[in-house]
Amino acid sequence: MRKHYLLWMIFFLSVYQLNAQTYCVPTAGASGQNNYLKNAVFSDQGGLYYTATAYQAYADNSSSQIVTSYPGGTVNVHLDFAGSGVKSYIWIDWNNDGDFDDFYENPLGPSSYSVVDDQFFIPPSQASGIYRIRVQSGTSFPNPVNPCGPNNYGNFVDFSLKIDASPTCFVPTTLTSSGITNNSAIISWTAPTTAPGSYEYYYTSSTTIPDASTPISGTSNTISAPISGLLPFTTYYFYVRSVCGTSKSAWSLRGIFKTRCDAKTSMFEDFENAASGPSNADCWDRIILGTGYQTIASGSGVNNSKAMYQSANGAVNTTIAVLPMFSNVNAGTHWLRFKAKVSGTAGVLDIGYVTGDTDASSFVNIQSVNISNTVYDGYEYSVVVPNTVPANARLAIRHGGIPSVSIYWDNVYWEPKPTCFAPTNIVLSNATSATANITWTAPSPAPAMGYDIYYSTNNIAPTSSTAPSITGVTANPYTIQGLNSATTYYVWVRSRCSSSDQSAWSNIASILTLCAPVAGLSENFDSYATGLLTNAPCWGRIVTGIAGVNINGNGAFSGTRHILQRSISAGDISIAILPVFTNINAGTHSLKFNAYCSVNTGKLEVGYMTNPADAASFTLIQQLDITNTSYTPATGSSDYTVTIPNTVPAGARLAIRNTYALSGNAQYYWDNISWAPTQTMNVHENTTQTKTGIYPNPFTDVIMFTESKNLKSVRIYSTSGQFITEIRNFENTISLKDLASGVYVARMEMKDGTSHTVKVIKK
Structure with missing residues (x-):
């Protein structure tokens, strides 16, 4: 930020006559339209808010977007651009002569940030009136830069600056919120240097900015106020102004908060309705330490849908996903179930809870889950949540950064835990060409009727209605027999707690049986x-x-x-x-x-x-x-x-x-x-044997053979040698009705190992 208080300029501006002017319409966007001004906030004794949803080469908002200040005041500037690495200039026509060519008419620039937070100062003797502001953005500018363009890689937006006489009642600053629940919050602010007698505040779920006639929501003699009766999971905007006897300041720059969600009793979240990027799904929060990273990633979930992605390198870069509030979090009757995978090296997710949803140090681990699979199919994880969790806690999934890996997870359930639990840690070993050993870790309590085993040559997971391959197994380890050689088998195990109560199938395991010697x-x-x-x-x-x-x-x-x-x-x-x-x-x-x-x-x-x-x-x-x-x-x-x-x-x-x-x-x-x-041939038979012939030739759909007893197969080729089809196991005729009309080569393979070819023509 820069201060420009020049004595000669003070005199010049104080006596200059202010008049409405006609400004140049700048040209922009010829080469690129990705680096436009997306959001802008200018604030002092009143603020303006600007949002663009699409590119415009030039947007003139000078009559509708006005920020108010006073001689010697400070205007805070926030700019947010659609592109990255965007430079920006701010121009102000201080002498209202219709251009931006005079001294100090470029108080800010150039910046080169995707988000700009800066300020400029009003000359102490600036005359009252309304002055044109022009924001110029882009990644590349001509030399010298020109507020009229051309600007081939960005855009222009105009606003207005209103200079009033120095106020006697100043605006509060630094609005914050705390103690947010599903229906209440506490709003706070910083008093101006000259403190007023009291304050008035206004809050709304609308983005409409209040004016001097807007009815207030309440008053406060301190620098905070509780508000209640709010809707759950709703964004609120709040404003504060000073009350100085019979005068009032302008409304402050707005503060923003979002109320919590109502507590849930169950949940399924697949992140499909959440925006991709570092935002949160509805009712979720996140805690990031250091360079930890957490985002909702497209194409990384089950069936290539969206998923939560966490990456952390070391404990100082922890990332924590905070789940919605559950009213039954400490009932001891529910579990958290989800699918997860890693991109390569095995990783660890800690499943626990936080008592402060912005405080990483409040995390308490319930169970660490080791994840080594690189696909979702066949793998699911679950953690039973005990009744010792505090009633006001929120469940959380933490990537602690050790080891440093990327972890994806999806399809998260908060649901009643089953009465029969699946075995874990399925391990297949000691394969032969016909058998394989299987072991697992028994759940607690162990099932009363043993375990069911299902195996298949495809990796489609069984469902609750799938018939087991083996049932009622009590031995652990167990040897699966009757397998085919050189075949990959996929295996699942489930607990059988009673004839009507079985667990879900375990995660998938696989093994390749050994090859058996063959005779052919x-x-x-x-x-x-x-x-x-x-x-x-x-x-x-x-x-x-x-x-x-x-x-x-x-x-x-x-x-x-x-x-x-x-x-x-x-x-x-x-x-x-x-x-x-x-x-x-x-x-x-x-x-x-x-x-x-x-x-x-x-x-x-x-x-x-x-x-x-x-x-x-x-x-x-x-x-x-x-x-x-x-x-x-x-x-x-x-x-x-x-x-x-x-x-x-x-x-x-x-x-x-x-x-x-x-x-x-x-x-x-x-x-x-x-x-x-090896084919052997009787010499006498070979010398007396007549070659098999084909007729009719040309043919329509069917060809016949003069002798087919010793004929093993017929291969059909194009005249360029491209293989088309092979016919085996026929009597004296074969059908070639699917062939297009043309010339072909028929190669006849005999049972004695010989062969000969005949050119055939299909009509």
Whole structure:
């Protein structure tokens, strides 16, 4: 703030004739409309209040928004802008000549804050009259700055300043409120330097500003007054003026408070009706210490709705969410239930109460809740509130800052506690290919009829009507049996207190059963997510350097997924490890797959691993020359088969290896891999067998075969080699009525392992 009391100016202004003037209409907003004046308050011996809900390049409020002061007075200024980092200038036409070009006609500026709280001073000999105020805001101004514009990154707003003779009765200041309940409050203020004989006050739930004729609400001989009969959860505005004998001051700058809510007996809060940002939901409060942070965040709640977000780094930065007042907070009959998650590292929420809803030191902890889940689904937390909580306390959820993590919570209930409590701390362990162990912490009191267990291969939580997989379990730990190998199971437990009283299901737990050795394999990777090969259960991978073996989603031989394998730089090795086969050394099976390489000199190695964690245990069976640079279903040149000898050690695992030393930075793609008996062919049958033919050709909807006894399947491709469909398990005809008219390639796979192609035409 600045004082400008210049003797020559005092003389100049005291004799200047005041006249109404025409002011320039400023230009603004050509380049940006996000940095406008949103709120303004000017106050001294009377105040003006301005609020904008949308951008205006220029708003002239000089006839309706007037602040009153006096020679030598001080005008307090509060400015709030829509943008951030906004600069502002305040101009005053002290000599009423229709411009802002004279000395001291820019008493404030430039500021560079999103909120400005400052003041300017009225020259001691300023003549009575009305003077134009202009506020200019923006992020960038021309040099020199011009109160007429252009102002391409902000706006202009005009107000008026009324100078009266020095008052004999001054306005009270610093209005505050305290002792706020659902229907009452105490208002207070600071007396002016020359104290009056008494005060009058006025309060209302309307934003309409009182004037000299507004009926008062009450009087006080002190600097405070109690007011009552208020509505709950309502914002009130109050004003005070001094009474000095027969004269009265102007009304003060207004004070604001909001009454408390009526006490509740139950609650559900999902924050959907609350504004996003650091505001509170209805009837909630918050306490922030240091740099603690609490806000209602969009897209962070259950089903991507709104949620409460708390972040704190250390105890000095605690944040506390204060819940609404409950009339039954100490009844001992209710609990607080909610969903919560963390963004990564596990965190802790303290559930307790405060006896002062603005005092962090009044927090008393009831129970700390450890939260490690990063999703809401399947997880819920509850805390029973004892009857020892003071009747006037308010429940609170505190993030104490240790550890420093981000925590989100949603769907908060205050409700009667159940008669049967769920077990907690569900832990699954010791998985085999068919079993898994489960343990839990029993509630208190323990259920009379044991526990129910529900498990599933999907993570959809059971409801109260869901039939348990196992019921009446009394052993803890317990072994779940009859599971499928290489399968993720989701498990819940509930207490069975009686035949008609069961608890809610516990939080979710999951486990992946081990792989069981198999005698055969047919895999196209379509049912797994793209990413590491290990997304496919029972497969393994070893990479050194920056090599990769990944499930890829582009250009598969058939379906939507295949494998991309490569070694990128010197020393790199990538190995794809197949599941365990029971018959790996039977000498009766072959490994078959479709493959191509990004270069026509590709070399891929097929072998076995005696230690699936050690790249050095790879033993080569056969090196394949991958000379085709695309899948070639029409010709079969992308088909590769390796016969596995009976010299492979029992317990070894087949593997496909790519090394930079052998291939350089080549990319290999392979798909439709199978482990099946090696096809043998009777020489006499092969020489006498006639190739299967297709007729009619061209066809309309159905094709038939000249001989189908030895036909295993038919694959249909476009003439460019794109796979379209495969037909198995048919007699002598197949329907292709869903194909569009055109030319196709039909590839017939025979039971003896041979194949041949025929071009077919659909009419």
